[in-house]
Structure formats: structure tokens, C-alpha cells
Amino acid sequence: MSDGEFEVIDRYFSQIGWQNSSSLILGPGDDCAVLSVPADEQLCVSTDTLLETVHFPRDCAGAIVAQRCFAAAFSDLAAMGAMPLGFTVALTMTGVDHTWLSGFSETLSRLSIQYEIPLVGGNLANGPLSVTLTVMGTTPTGQAIYRHGAQVGDVVYVTGHPGCAGAGLRYLDQAADHYQSLIQAYTAPTPRIDIGIGLRGLATAGIDISDGLLADLGHIAARSQVCLQLEQDAIPLSDSLLQCAGPELAMQLALTAGDDYELCFTAALTTKTAIRQLAERSGIEITPIGRVVEGQGIGWSGEAPAIEMAGYQHFSS
């Protein structure tokens, strides 16, 4: 990397993003960043690595990689009901690709400002393209949403329209209009931070969809020692997804693709109105897709969809 580490950091990563955080006592540039944590709040922490060819295609634009890393990392905070506090970025890349770096850093900066989350530190090293984001957030003490709290009788919900991003990845090179909302779902997923915070005190268990809806609901079922019984007809398939992929592939993607970073969660039947109001406030559909019953794993009330379960394991060989 002929330009040198410090020059690249100076040019693309110093003074980017949200600069007005009252929690940021000392930003990047020292051995550590220093942050204040609100009194009576607990710290939530998650780390995620996205690698070229594994988590995004070869030659994927820096702006898209930034957007996907940001969503992947912050949707973990959203799943806990956490308010973001800050994040670090560890980037490895071979050589200095100024076009890629511009797109990546400008997009990261824009998202940092949009969500008012400061970039608090980073690392740059010379190696195959990968991005590791570590995100920190806070919840009032005792109010974090875990995977293990689902109760028999709860309703199972999902936000948005899962499967759209998975379809978008398939159709990345399609130019026709009706593919664009799917491609957008892949290239610029939205972490459901506000919904996560809104679910504090409502959701009994929650997770973000990174491995696919069924796989991730399976984690809630396993941790909560319950069965999540879903209704095939209740799975929200977007019109675009149905139009582009047809009903079978649409259902397959909605249940097994892991690229949307939507949230799925369980909540008591008594909170139905509050959840409908949360959906209205956020402008994002929140759809009941089943109930929590005794047993284990994922079940279906009525006919089970005919899908391949490859999506259960997202890790590529």
C-alpha cells in the first residue's frame, strides 16, 4: 500500500461522520476513543465482519459495502432495543483504490450523520478486502431484548418484507424498473434502530434476520425452548418480490435469505395495539406471522411451504 496507512486514514477517515455527539469525549486518533455511557444504562456490543466474495460480490462498490456493513452491524443493536453510542471500523484492502475508498468513506460518513452515531476508531491494514464493524449501544438497565424470552401464547412478528434483499442480490445486473426496489433492498438495507428502541418493554424476544427468517426464528425458539408456529399465508411477500421472483422463489427467499436485516420478534397478545401503533409511527409494516406454542423449533399451522433449507446455514464454503 504505497500511499501509506496514515495518509489513507487522513484522507478518507479523519473527521468524517457525526461530530456533535455529546457522548464522545475523545474521538479517533489516540490509543482509544473515550465515551461517556448514560447513567443507569447498560452497554450492548456486537462485532461483524463482511468479506468480499463471501458477504458481498467481487468488485462491489465501496458505497454498497459501507451501507451493507452499517446495516448488518447496527441491526444487531436494533435487535437488542439499544440506542447506538458509537462504532469502530477495521478495514483491510489490497492497494489503495481511491474510487472505492471515496465511496466507502463518504457513505459511512453520511450514515454516521444520518443516524447521529460517531465513528470512534478504526484500523487499516493491507490484505484482502474485508470490513469489521464493532458497534456499541445502550439500553436502560434490564431492558435489553434477548433471544430467550419468548413465551407460549406470544405472537411472532416480522418487520418489512423479508426476501427482497436476497432477490436484489440475484437481480443486481437487471436494469428494468421493477427490479429496482429489490436491488435497493440489497444495496442499501435499513437497520431498524427506531423500531428496536420502540420494542423495549413490548418484545419478549427478538433477533435481526441475518441468517434467514427461519434460521433466525429458530435461534429464538431454541433459546426460549418453545416452538414458533408460523402461517404460510401470513408471511409478507412484497409485490415486487412476487412479480420478479414468482410465488415459489419469493417464499423461498423470504424464509431463507439473510440480506434484509429486518427484525423478527415475539410479543404478548396484549401488546398488539402498541405494536400496530409502532408500525404506524415508523412507517414500516410489522406483520404477525404466527404464534408461540409449546414444543421446539419452527412449526407450521396448516400447510408447510415447499422450500429448500439451504438458507439455514449462510456460511459459504
Add this chain to the structure above:
Amino acid sequence: MSDGEFEVIDRYFSQIGWQNSSSLILGPGDDCAVLSVPADEQLCVSTDTLLETVHFPRDCAGAIVAQRCFAAAFSDLAAMGAMPLGFTVALTMTGVDHTWLSGFSETLSRLSIQYEIPLVGGNLANGPLSVTLTVMGTTPTGQAIYRHGAQVGDVVYVTGHPGCAGAGLRYLDQAADHYQSLIQAYTAPTPRIDIGIGLRGLATAGIDISDGLLADLGHIAARSQVCLQLEQDAIPLSDSLLQCAGPELAMQLALTAGDDYELCFTAALTTKTAIRQLAERSGIEITPIGRVVEGQGIGWSGEAPAIEMAGYQHFSS
């Protein structure tokens, strides 16, 4: 990676390390870990990536990589005077090398227990070998040690014997006894956590040596807008280093090698006794090597050592 992500995590990374942390509310396995932060303390955060062939040699044993990553990451907390709170590990590797993984996870677990710092989360992905640690720690509000606080008249100190690890890297394949302490300095560096905490209220500025003593003191000088005037004869060269490398190379390595993770810092002359006592308590030498004067950069009182300055930029091309 045929064994799959979850199997590898289960086998090598679940339930390892320090399990008795009173700060750890929820450990790895959910979307985030949840930690409590002591009241009236601020959070310090740093992230570091180590890559094969850039930061450690090809085919370097898992145990050595773990030890070096741990020291590199926690010495950043030490430099701030922070008490460690927890850390995350993002590992990318090609295929599943069980010997490497055993050595890596057992060593990481042992260090986590030795220093009583919980592993709070991680990520595993399929790619060229690299390890990214993100570390979190706390300092009482307002007591973090920054790079920018050096004052004219302060004394400049360094812990331990810089250059030993750099020599150890050169002599990794030497079997003779007199190389072993140097090799050990490279393969198992010690983050100076206790000394860092002991320096709260004493050090006016501090940094860990990751780019080389001169380069890192240069960061203190630049941030503090002062000159650090060093004495060549005061640089502490260990007997082993002198014996193995000879005086010229020993000085070169002590000033420019960045593999020791010692601390260098500045402190007022009036704290001399307290710093001597800290050295005695910790069993680690802390050597005065110069003074802070008006000006900028690094200066020498008396003759400047004849060294090549390549070590100023540790980033490999």
C-alpha cells in the same frame, strides 16, 4: 469451511475465558453482549487488526497469534490508564485448521482468565487469516491518559526494554539459549495494564509502542506541541539484546521496532518517586530517557544515534 461457522464457534469459542465477570450481564450468543459500566467511569474503546504476513509471519502458531493480538489490543487500553472491561474477536481463516484453532482459542482463554477480562462476542468468516480485536475498558471520569498532555519540563519514560521483540522476530528460528528471552518478547508480549492504571494521575501523556519508540513518542510530541529531547545513553537496552544484536542494531531496534507493546509516557518531575515506586510494585523497569522541551518532534541532548528511520512507518507495502 466445511465444518461450518457454528460448529467451529461451538467447539473453540463458546464458554472460553473469564466467566466470573460481575460486569458481564449477557455473554456471547445473542445479537449483542450486554455489559454494565461502573458509575462515574468513562468507556475507552480500541480496535486492532493483525494479518498474516503483515503483522505476524506465515504459518505462525495460533498460540503466538493469540498472545500478540491480545497484547497489541490491550496495550492500547493500558496507554489510556483504562481497566479492561471486555473484548470481541473477529477471526477470518481459510478452511478449518484444528491445530491452529486449538492453540489460538486455548491461549486466548488462558489470557482472558489471567487478566480477568471476558470475551464478549465474536465473528468467524472464511478468508485469509486475520484477527481483529476490539477492546473496551473504563477509567474514572476525566482520568484517561491522552497523547496531548505532555508539558515542558516533564520527564519522558519508557517501560521495559524496547527492541527485544523486534530482535525476537529476527531470531525466531534460533535455538541457542541466549536468543530465547528475545523470542519470548516477540511471541508472548505483555500488555502493561497494571502500569497503565498506576499511571492515572501521574502521566501527563502516554502511548503504547506499536510503531516504534521514536515514532510513537513523535505522536506525543505532535499532539502535545512540544519536543521530546532524548538521551541516547539512557535508552534501556537489555543485555540479551546487546549480546545478540550488537550495540548498533540493538539501538536501531529499541528505537524503531514496534513489537514490544511497552508504554512510553511523560510525567512531571515531582512524580519521580511515585513512578519509581510503581516500577518496584510492578516488577517492570521504568526508565527516564529524556525531557520535554519547547519545540517540536524528537530531539537529542548530545549525540543522536545513527539509525535508519524506516521504523517510523510500520505499515508494510
